[in-house]
Amino acid sequence: MLFEEFDPLKGKTLQILDQDGKIVNDKLVPKIKKDTLMKMYHTMVLGRIADEKALQFQRQGRMLTYAPNHGQEAAQLGSIAAMDDDDWLVLAFREMNAMLYKGVTLEQSFLYWLGNEWGSRFNDDVKVLPINVPIGSQISHAAGLAYAAKLKGTKEVAIAYIGDGGTSHGEFHEGMSFASAYDLPMIVIIQNNQYAISTPREKTIKSKTLAQKAIAYGIPGIQVDGNDPLAMYLATETARERALKGEGPTLIEAVTYRMGPHTTSDNPKLYREDSEVEEWEKKDPLKRFKKYLIDKKYWTDKKDEDLHETSKKEVLDTFKKVENSGEVDLEDIFKYTYESLTPELEKQMKYYQEFLNEEGAK
C-alpha cells in the first residue's frame, strides 16, 4: 500500500515528521517502542559529536582522512532501527551512525579512520560488513547475503547503503538486477545527499528521482524525507515485511544533505553556496527528532544536556585511547592474506624481521 501510494512517478515524498518536529501525517506514524526511539536518539547524539570531533581532530593532524556523517543521521538511524539483530548491514563508507546502532563500537570506528584494519574487525555477533570504499560494489555483496538467507530458509534481510553518486555505477545496476531477478530479501537505501564529492546530483543523473530507478528492476521504490527518522523507519519496516514474505528487494531514496565535505580532503565552499547549506540547516534531523521526543514527554532539555556531556566524554576518551593504540604488528600485515602463510610470505616476513634485527627498528 505504502509503496503504491508513494509511487516515485507520482512525484510524492514520504514525510511524517516535518522540519519543526511536528507530525504531518498522523495515519502513517509507525509504532516504535520507546526504547528503540531512545536508542536511535542516543546514537544520533553520539554520532553527531563523534563526527564533529573527528573533523576537529583531522584539522589538528590527529586523524587521517574522514568521511563526515553530519546531516545524514536520520537517513541511517531511521532505516537501521527498523531492522532486526539477525539482519545484515552492508555499508558504503558514510554510515557511522548505522554502524554504531548495529553494534560496531565507537572505538572500532575510530580505529578504522585512523588507518588500522582492526577497525574493520567487528565483534563476532555483529552482522555488519566492513566499510566498502569502491563505489557500488557492495550491492551485490548484499544480494549474495540475501541469496544465502533465502536458500537456507533463514529470516535474515540484507540492508545496503549507497550514495546518490553510487547509483551511476555499473555495479549498482548489476547488484539490483541480480537481487530482483531472484526476489531476494534485500533493501537498498540511497542516501541522496545531493553531491557526488563535488558534483551536484542533477549534473550526473537525468532521472527525476533516484527512487524511480526501481521501476527498471520491477521492484518498488520510494522517495523519503531522509532527515525524518519516522518516515525512514516506516519505509524500511514496510520494505522488510515485503522481503520476509519473499516479495523481493525494495529501493528507498532518502533525500538528505551532507552538511560537511565529502571527506576531509575536499572543500565544499568551492562548489556550493552558503545559502544552500543554511536552508538545509533548518531541516536538521537531530533538532526535529529531539523536539518530537520532548513533545512526546520521552525527553527533556535537561536530559539532553546530560546526554551531550556524557557522549562528549565518551568520544574524547575513546579517541584518546585509539590515538595511543600504536602500530599494528609486523606479523599482522602478513597473517590475514591467506588462511596460512605461503612459503613466499614466510620468506618475505622473515627477511624483514632480519632487517629489523640487524639494522634496528625503523
Place this chain on the structure above:
Amino acid sequence: MAVKTILQAINEALDQAMEKDESVVVYGEDVGFEGGVFRTTAGLQKKYGEGRVFDTPIAEAAIAGSAVGMAINGLKPVVEMQFSGFSLPAYNQVVTHVARFRNRSRGKYHLPMVIRMPYGGGVKALEHHSESLETLYAHIPGLKLVIPSTPYDAKGLTMAAINDPDPVIIMEPKRIYRAFKQDIPDEPYEVEIGKARMVKEGKDITIIAWGALVREVEKAMKTLDVDAEIIDLRTIAPMDTEAIIKSVKKTGRVLVVHEAYKSFGPAAEIISRVNEEAFFYLEAAPRRLAGFDVTVPLPKGEGHFIISPEQIAYEVKKLMAEKA
C-alpha cells in the same frame, strides 16, 4: 576408476562436492539449464535443483560480488566466468573484495569460494575468447590460482579448490577440455594446491609449463635427444618455488613455456626466483618462450601466436648449445 576427459573430471568433482556438502552452490551465465557453453556443469541443475545450480543475468561483477556475500553467509559458491576474457568486468570485485575480505576483516570473514574460467587459445574463437590472463590473477595477494593439465588434476584441483578456505581461481585450458582421456579414481580426492607436478624426471634441462602447453612440451621432447625434467607448475599462485629450485639445481638449465604475454608474465617471476636462489647452479641463461606482446590474433593469425612443439624444440636446442 573410469576413463574421463578434463571436462568430465570437473563435472564429477562438482557433482561429488555438491552431493557431500549442501552449502556448495554452482552458478553463472547459462550454467544451469544448459550446463554451460562447454557443458561443464551439465546435469547438475537437474540433480540439485534451481536453488543450488542456476543461470544468472549477464553480469560478471554481480556473479563475483554475490559470491562474496554468499561465502560470508555460509555458502560455498563455485561460479563460472563463461570465458576468462569476460572475467574482466568482475575484476574489480575479484581484486577489491574477493582477494581482500580476510585481510580487511582480520580473519572474521573469509571467502571459501571458487571462480572457474575456461582460458587460452587454439580453438579458433572470437575476439576476447583466447587470452591467457593468469598474470592478472597471480599478481594479486589473497588469491590462489590453479591450472590443471590432466583429467586427474582437473578433478583433484577442483575438489581442493572447493574445500580450500581461501578463494581459488581455476583457469581451465579449454583447448584440451576434450582432447584426451585418463583413468581417474571414482571416489573424491584432492590434489594439493601449491604443489607442482613432476611430469618427467631428467638431468639436462628443466622445462616448466602448465595447462595445454604441458602436452606440447612432451610432444617436443619426443623429437629431441635431450633428457629434460618437465614440471607442470599446476598452481601458479602460490608457486611451488621449492620444486623449481630443486630441479634447476640438478639440471643447470631452465626454460619456461607459457601462453600468457611475455612481458611481466609468470616466466619473469619464475626466472627471478631461479636467479635469487639458484644463480650459481646455472650453466646457461634462463629462457622463456611465451605469447608475443600483441593482442591475441583472430583465428586467421592465431597460428603465429600459438606455441608449437617445433618452437619448444627450437628453444631447447638453443639452450642446450649455450655454455655459461
